[in-house]
Amino acid sequence: MPEDLIYLDVREAGEGALEGVIPGSIHLPLRN
Amino acid sequence: MYCASGIRSLQAARQLEKEGWTKIHSMEGGIKAWKDQGGEVHYPSGLNSDQIDRYSRHLLLGEIGLEGQEKLLRSKVLILGTGGLGAPAALYLAAAGVGHIGLADHDRVERSNLQRQIIHAGSRVGMSKTQSAQIAIQDLNSDVQVQSYPLMFDQTTGASPFLQVGVKPVNVGLMSVLNAQNQAPDMLNKL
Numbered sequence: 001m002p003e004d005l006i007y008l009d010v011r012e013a014g015e016g017a018l019e020g021v022i023p024g025s026i027h028l029p030l031r032n
Numbered sequence: 033m034y035c036a037s038g039i040r041s042l043q044a045a046r047q048l049e050k051e052g053w054t055k056i057h058s059m060e061g062g063i064k065a066w067k068d069q070g071g072e073v074h075y076p077s078g079l080n081s082d083q084i085d086r087y088s089r090h091l092l093l094g095e096i097g098l099e100g101q102e103k104l105l106r107s108k109v110l111i112l113g114t115g116g117l118g119a120p121a122a123l124y125l126a127a128a129g130v131g132h133i134g135l136a137d138h139d140r141v142e143r144s145n146l147q148r149q150i151i152h153a154g155s156r157v158g159m160s161k162t163q164s165a166q167i168a169i170q171d172l173n174s175d176v177q178v179q180s181y182p183l184m185f186d187q188t189t190g191a192s193p194f195l196q197v198g199v200k201p202v203n204v205g206l207m208s209v210l211n212a213q214n215q216a217p218d219m220l221n222k223l
Contacts, residue, residue: 008033010041011063013098014091017084019036019063020073030035030044 034059034066078102083175087129101129105175110134114165119151126169126176133169136181137161 007025009016016027035041038061045058059066067073077084077098083105090096096104107130111118114137125133141152141164149161156164162180169178 008041009035009063010033010044011035012092012094014093014096014101015036017075017077017079017091017098018088020067020075022034022063022066023072023074025034030040 033057034062036062037064038062083129086173086175090128104129105131108132108134110136112136114149114151114161115139115145116148119149119165122165122169123151123172126173129173129175131175132177132179134179134181135162135165136183137165138182138184 007022009021009025009027010030011019012029013027021027033041033045033056038059041062042058045056048056061068063073075081075084079087079098079101083101084091087101090101090104091098093100109125109130109132111122111125111133114122114135118135118137122133122135137160139161141149141157141159141161143154143157145152146154146157151165151168152161153164153168156167160180160182162182166178166180169176
């Protein structure tokens with residue numbers, strides 16, 4: 001994983017629990 | 033930026049670009065494609081894999097999610113009476129993953145109960161209701177810790193039988209015994 005990239009996870013927290021998250025990514029759930 | 037399949041993250045990336053952000057990229061195919069290509073993932077949950085599977089529909093609900101499910105698993109509910117109301121309530125709470133359920137009932141299972149008290153079974157006629165309900169709950173969901181209180185209580189005893197046996201503090205009390213509605217708030221407030 002390139003170190004100069006910041007990964008933003010825009011899913012709900014529950015989705016990350018089910019599907020996994022990319023290590024080191026920042027959780028920023030997308031809300032309407 | 034990533035989501036499950038790349039659609040939401042693409043929408044978000046476009047919106048951010050409209051607002052002047054640069055160097056925003058949406059991961060095509062989302063986390064699914066990432067994993068398919070051998071990308072590393074971890075599972076940031078206090079739940080084990082069986083629990084993630086069992087409560088997956090809860091986890092997908094914004095109103096519950098991971099945090100809510102973990103809270104449910106830490107929650108304590110005392111159900112007074114495992115009859116027509118307490119029986120289905122206990123089953124639903126256990127299925128939802130309420131982690132600690134207290135059951136209070138002094139009665140034994142009778143065949144005539146089975147038409148409505150769905151936590152009990154024909155094979156358990158004659159068994160104490162708390163024991164019967166405990167068997168059903170633990171068969172349904174082994175995450176739930178059940179505490180049985182085979183106690184007699186009524187309007188004269190109030191909460192005292194529970195206080196005498198040292199009932200543990202609960203988050204919620206459900207009163208499902210007949211003719212006890214008026215004393216429910218007072219009784220439950222003492223627990």
